[in-house]
Amino acid sequence: MTLSSLRRCALKGALACALASALSVPAIAADAVLRVSAIPDEAPTELQRKFAPLGKYLEAQTGMKVLFTPVSDYAAVVESLATRKIDLAWLGGFTFVQAKIRTNGTAIPIVQREEDAKFTSKFITADPAIKSLADLKGKTFAFGAPSSTSGSLMPRFFLQQAGLNPEKDFKNVAFSGAHDATVAFVTAGKADAGVLNASVWDKLVEARKVDTDKVRVFATTPPYFDYNWTVRGDLDPLIVKKLTDAFLKLDPKNPEHAEIMQLQRASKFIPTKKENYESIEKAAHSAGLLK
Amino acid sequence: MNDTNRDPAARGRLIGVLTALIILWPLFQAAQVQPGALFDPGNLKVIGNFLAAFLPPEAGHEFLGYLGIATMETLAIATAGMVLAFLLAVPLAYLATAAGREKSALNPFTRGLLTILRGIPELVWALVFVRVFGLGPAAGVLALGLTYGGMLAKVYAEIFESVDAMPARALRHGGANRVLAILYGLLPQASKELASYTVYRWECAIRASVVMGFVGAGGLGQLMDQAMKMLNGGEAASILLAFMVLVFSADGLSGWLRRAIDIPPSGRASPFGWRSLLVVLSLIGGITASFSLLELGFGELFTEDAARGISEFIVGFFPPDFSATWLARVGQGVWETLAISIVGTLLAAAVGLLLALPRSRAPFSFLLNTLRSVPELVWATITALAVGLGPFAGALALALHTAGVLGRLYAEALANAPQQPALALRLSGAGSSRAFLYGTLPGAAPQLIAYTLYRWEMNIRMAAILGFVGAGGLGQLLYFELSLFHYAQASTVIIAMLALSIAVDQSSAWLRQRMR
Numbered sequence: 001m002t003l004s005s006l007r008r009c010a011l012k013g014a015l016a017c018a019l020a021s022a023l024s025v026p027a028i029a030a031d032a033v034l035r036v037s038a039i040p041d042e043a044p045t046e047l048q049r050k051f052a053p054l055g056k057y058l059e060a061q062t063g064m065k066v067l068f069t070p071v072s073d074y075a076a077v078v079e080s081l082a083t084r085k086i087d088l089a090w091l092g093g094f095t096f097v098q099a100k101i102r103t104n105g106t107a108i109p110i111v112q113r114e115e116d117a118k119f120t121s122k123f124i125t126a127d128p129a130i131k132s133l134a135d136l137k138g139k140t141f142a143f144g145a146p147s148s149t150s151g152s153l154m155p156r157f158f159l160q161q162a163g164l165n166p167e168k169d170f171k172n173v174a175f176s177g178a179h180d181a182t183v184a185f186v187t188a189g190k191a192d193a194g195v196l197n198a199s200v201w202d203k204l205v206e207a208r209k210v211d212t213d214k215v216r217v218f219a220t221t222p223p224y225f226d227y228n229w230t231v232r233g234d235l236d237p238l239i240v241k242k243l244t245d246a247f248l249k250l251d252p253k254n255p256e257h258a259e260i261m262q263l264q265r266a267s268k269f270i271p272t273k274k275e276n277y278e279s280i281e282k283a284a285h286s287a288g289l290l291k
Numbered sequence: 292m293n294d295t296n297r298d299p300a301a302r303g304r305l306i307g308v309l310t311a312l313i314i315l316w317p318l319f320q321a322a323q324v325q326p327g328a329l330f331d332p333g334n335l336k337v338i339g340n341f342l343a344a345f346l347p348p349e350a351g352h353e354f355l356g357y358l359g360i361a362t363m364e365t366l367a368i369a370t371a372g373m374v375l376a377f378l379l380a381v382p383l384a385y386l387a388t389a390a391g392r393e394k395s396a397l398n399p400f401t402r403g404l405l406t407i408l409r410g411i412p413e414l415v416w417a418l419v420f421v422r423v424f425g426l427g428p429a430a431g432v433l434a435l436g437l438t439y440g441g442m443l444a445k446v447y448a449e450i451f452e453s454v455d456a457m458p459a460r461a462l463r464h465g466g467a468n469r470v471l472a473i474l475y476g477l478l479p480q481a482s483k484e485l486a487s488y489t490v491y492r493w494e495c496a497i498r499a500s501v502v503m504g505f506v507g508a509g510g511l512g513q514l515m516d517q518a519m520k521m522l523n524g525g526e527a528a529s530i531l532l533a534f535m536v537l538v539f540s541a542d543g544l545s546g547w548l549r550r551a552i553d554i555p556p557s558g559r560a561s562p563f564g565w566r567s568l569l570v571v572l573s574l575i576g577g578i579t580a581s582f583s584l585l586e587l588g589f590g591e592l593f594t595e596d597a598a599r600g601i602s603e604f605i606v607g608f609f610p611p612d613f614s615a616t617w618l619a620r621v622g623q624g625v626w627e628t629l630a631i632s633i634v635g636t637l638l639a640a641a642v643g644l645l646l647a648l649p650r651s652r653a654p655f656s657f658l659l660n661t662l663r664s665v666p667e668l669v670w671a672t673i674t675a676l677a678v679g680l681g682p683f684a685g686a687l688a689l690a691l692h693t694a695g696v697l698g699r700l701y702a703e704a705l706a707n708a709p710q711q712p713a714l715a716l717r718l719s720g721a722g723s724s725r726a727f728l729y730g731t732l733p734g735a736a737p738q739l740i741a742y743t744l745y746r747w748e749m750n751i752r753m754a755a756i757l758g759f760v761g762a763g764g765l766g767q768l769l770y771f772e773l774s775l776f777h778y779a780q781a782s783t784v785i786i787a788m789l790a791l792s793i794a795v796d797q798s799s800a801w802l803r804q805r806m807r
Binding site for chain 2: 191
């Protein structure tokens with residue numbers, strides 16, 4: 001067999017394919033499609049399961065096709081919102097601040113759960129010797145994702161106020177990437193202690209997915225504003241209105257809505273505004289996560 | 292012990308060992324080596340539980356569906372990435388190589404570019420591209436394309452330089468231009484080696500595309516990352532099995548292809564036999580399928596919006612943060628990364644040598660193959676359970692994977708070492724261990740050391756990224772800063788990674804030269 005002719009053919013084939021794929025680009029964000037994503041604060045499969053009924057509801061309410069894209073990186077959601085690859089995103093308090101900065105202040109938070117207005121984080125451990133934040137000195141510690149509000153920023157801020165610097169005072173700092181992963185880390189002894197969002201902790205306890213004889217909460221943060229649903233600033237105001245109304249209309253007495261709200265762990269959705277997140281922005285500056 | 296039995300080189304060897312220990316001690320400190328943690332009963336129980344959960348592997352319908360898609364995606368990312376790498380490598384190799392030039396003038400600019408492309412690990416490119424192109428496998432394809440483009444170009448250039456230059460020179464003297472001289476004077480000699488290396492790289496690309504999933508570039512790695520983070524043993528086992536099947540079949544396929552190249556051409560003067568036709572068709576089919584499966588929107592890269600986004604993103608990296616406090620943090624990361632790579636490689640060399648020694652090879656070959664086929668990032672998840680998070684877990688993970696690689700190479704080198712010195716020692720009455728130490732080992736040592744140093748060059752790149760799973764060093768720093776959009780700081784870390792890998796390449800080359 002003659003290799004040079006083989007190679008020439010291979011080259012032609014590859015070029016043809018590259019061209020073909022460049023020409024047949026799918027249209028981005030056609031009008032009738034609403035692209036949605038969420039920060040991966042839990043396993044992406046879990047996020048998809050949680051979103052399915054909400055997606056159907058939003059489809060019915062807006063008359064648009066709703067496409068949910070799971071991702072495994074917090075920053076990718078912020079970047080996608082900024083580059084208009086998605087229209088609606090479930091963001092944490094800190095990722096919202098990042099999105100606001102990266103979109104020059106145009107991203108609009110529309111609604112949040114009632115619970116998000118006074119959110120907390122739980123410090124957990126499986127080590128009997130750890131009874132207070134001060135006992136964490138010299139231990140290994142697991143945060144969630146670096147840009148998580150309840151798994152990284154606010155705990156860091158409150159640790160700082162308690163006189164602890166994670167980089168200096170802890171033996172090793174790890175980022176588990178997600179709240180449920182933090183529980184797995186601490187349960188397995190991969191880290192001596194960790195911190196996660198109160199809502200996910202309660203859910204895992206209710207579902208008996210965590211052995212509470214072994215892993216216990218030893219500190220809780222003061223409350224702060226967290227999660228919201230945010231749209232990109234240049235989305236059609238009519239669609240924004242429809243989306244906002246759809247969320248606010250959700251009523252736990254309606255059995256269909258109840259399922260959605262239970263999966264979202266919401267008792268009620270309330271309107272929110274940018275100003276709610278100013279304290280998060282300040283905390284991020286003082287914790288050194290924003291420059 | 293009387294004088295005749297004494298090793299005449301004993302004093303020199305002792306001094307050498309002591310010096311090495313004094314130099315290595317701080318590195319072991321930096322890597323936080325605590326062998327005791329390995330045998331802590333609590334830790335052993337945790338690992339036991341995790342590994343016990345591997346059985347039975349998850350075989351749920353829904354999960355197998357995900358697994359199938361992810362496997363196809365990994366294969367497609369590797370293939371599409373190689374196509375891109377090939378398209379990039381051909382012109383770059385043409386520019387970089389001295390082949391076919393009248394004077395052997397190297398092209399320092401292209402060579403420098405190739406060093407940068409190769410020096411930054413594909414995982415770092417992937418992490419950066421995930422930000423630019425957002426969701427999906429495009430990031431993985433581009434990252435592979437760039438790194439492997441750099442590698443292919445360098446090796447292509449060297450292959451062209453290593454074959455007989457006379458035919459090309461004759462063509463040029465006869466008036467042919469450089470392109471024609473290379474095509475008709477050099478390509479026929481080099482084609483076999485070029486094709487063989489390209490196929491080998493495709494196999495490597497499959498492994499690499501799994502690893503890139505760990506930063507969100509899709510495929511099997513992304514699933515593996517989830518399963519490992521959640522310590523879901525059953526899922527991890529299924530994914531690992533799928534991965535091994537993929538790697539072994541790629542291994543087999545590439546072996547078959549490389550052997551097929553050696554089949555002499557048939558007597559009939561036909562450019563296409565059924566075999567080459569089959570290869571060409573499956574190549575085109577595979578590439579087309581890969582691109583269509585991934586739905587790569589490369590067109591999006593060339594819109595005005597995308598251009599603005601990319602340029603804004605790149606501008607964010609300049610100027611890098613060279614403030615004293617940040618440089619001190621990065622310096623610490625560099626030291627830790629260096630320690631992980633050196634401790635990991637040394638442990639691997641020791642374990643590899645032990646596993647290479649026994650005469651009955653079969654069980655040990657199996658063990659070595661198993662060690663080798665599990666990627667370092669996966670080992671790191673397991674070693675982190677064994678010794679807790681931190682640099683030691685990273686060094687152990689490197690050691691386990693590398694021991695598999697080195698053990699195999701060592702066994703071959705020892706088998707190929709000259710047998711006469713050991714035989715002579717045995718005949719004059721020496722025991723088998725002495726015959727090995729003074730007869731076989733000195734003959735094989737240069738080869739063993741060369742392999743070890745070569746692996747160290749690869750391990751420094753891997754050590755730099757092990758931090759993504761909590762093993763400390765530069766990787767963790769980079770992941771953290773990129774997550775927070777601190778691009779100026781991330782830029783310093785990437786520069787440090789590049790400088791470190793170049794410095795290790797240089798010192799390893801220098802050491803190999805000294806050892807000769």
